[in-house]
Amino acid sequence: MSNSKFNVEDETKDNEKPKIRTNKDHKKENKEIGKKYIKAKYNYYFGYRFKAFNNYIKKNLKYFFIKYIKLIIVILLVMTVIFLGVGIAKIVEGTSFEKETEKYESTNKSLESKEKDLEMEAQNQNKKIDSKNVSTQTGVQRAKKVFDDVFNGMYSYDNSDEYDTNRKNNMKHIENPDEKWVSSVYSNAKDDDGNSQIETLNLSSDLDNSSFFTKNPDDTKEKVVPFKVVVSHTGYIDDVSSDYATRTHYTTYKVDFDTSTNKIKHMKKINSVKVNNDIS
Numbered sequence: 001m002s003n004s005k006f007n008v009e010d011e012t013k014d015n016e017k018p019k020i021r022t023n024k025d026h027k028k029e030n031k032e033i034g035k036k037y038i039k040a041k042y043n044y045y046f047g048y049r050f051k052a053f054n055n056y057i058k059k060n061l062k063y064f065f066i067k068y069i070k071l072i073i074v075i076l077l078v079m080t081v082i083f084l085g086v087g088i089a090k091i092v093e094g095t096s097f098e099k100e101t102e103k104y105e106s107t108n109k110s111l112e113s114k115e116k117d118l119e120m121e122a123q124n125q126n127k128k129i130d131s132k133n134v135s136t137q138t139g140v141q142r143a144k145k146v147f148d149d150v151f152n153g154m155y156s157y158d159n160s161d162e163y164d165t166n167r168k169n170n171m172k173h174i175e176n177p178d179e180k181w182v183s184s185v186y187s188n189a190k191d192d193d194g195n196s197q198i199e200t201l202n203l204s205s206d207l208d209n210s211s212f213f214t215k216n217p218d219d220t221k222e223k224v225v226p227f228k229v230v231v232s233h234t235g236y237i238d239d240v241s242s243d244y245a246t247r248t249h250y251t252t253y254k255v256d257f258d259t260s261t262n263k264i265k266h267m268k269k270i271n272s273v274k275v276n277n278d279i280s
Helices: 002-015 024-133 139-155 160-173 182-185 199-200
Strands: 203-213 223-236 246-258 263-276
Touching: 139 160, 139 203, 139 223, 139 246, 139 263, 182 263, 199 203, 223 263
Parallel strands: none
Antiparallel strands: 203 223, 223 246, 246 263
16 A cells, blocks of 8 residues: 555656756747846836826826816817908909909900901901002002011010010111100010010910001002001910910001101001900
8 A cells, every 4th residue: 555655656756857948948938038128128218208208298188178278269269260261251252253254254255346347347448459459569569568577577476585686677667766656666575674574474476467458559649658557466475374375466556658768657556455365
């Protein structure tokens, strides 16, 4: 009986003997210890500070909102009123602009109708001139050549340099280039500081058509012959994408042409019509 008891105790002791630990077990244990060490270091330098700061923020924010809640509500209400007022102002402004646009378009349609009537009258006069079979040596034909040069130079240009060159060349067609009416009708396109308005506004222009007529195209005996010239040209504001960036202009001039010198004695702008062009 006693021998059997001792045998059982010996077997139990054998089972309780520690297992032999491998290098893998040691590395795993050291890795776990390293993680705990790094975590402890992080908490010591950063973690506890972050936790303390987070608690401080939560506590003080709650205190801040409780203390200034009324002021915050007032500020939000004021901002709401301001934004609402700005929105209403924009709506009113948009409505006003739409009415002005409709008014402007209505005016343009009326002016365009008048321009078409005027152009039709000029075409009829041109037909009258052609029907007279005027000789190419008459004052009327010489006047036409001068008018073609002048108005083509006045209304066909891509930049300020081309405009200036055209104007300089056209001065030879004017009897007295120093008279005041010249700078008024055919200006140098410069502002008070001497800067080119064409360059400043990035303008360019194309002459579309010019028509001229006189009361007596068959009467070539008069020294000074009065003409009316109707010019249509398209003006552009380069690099601008807008319906208002391209406009067709219709202008009527009263011109006195001296057939003895083949030069313009006087020229006056009678009226000018602008029509917006839709561009895509």
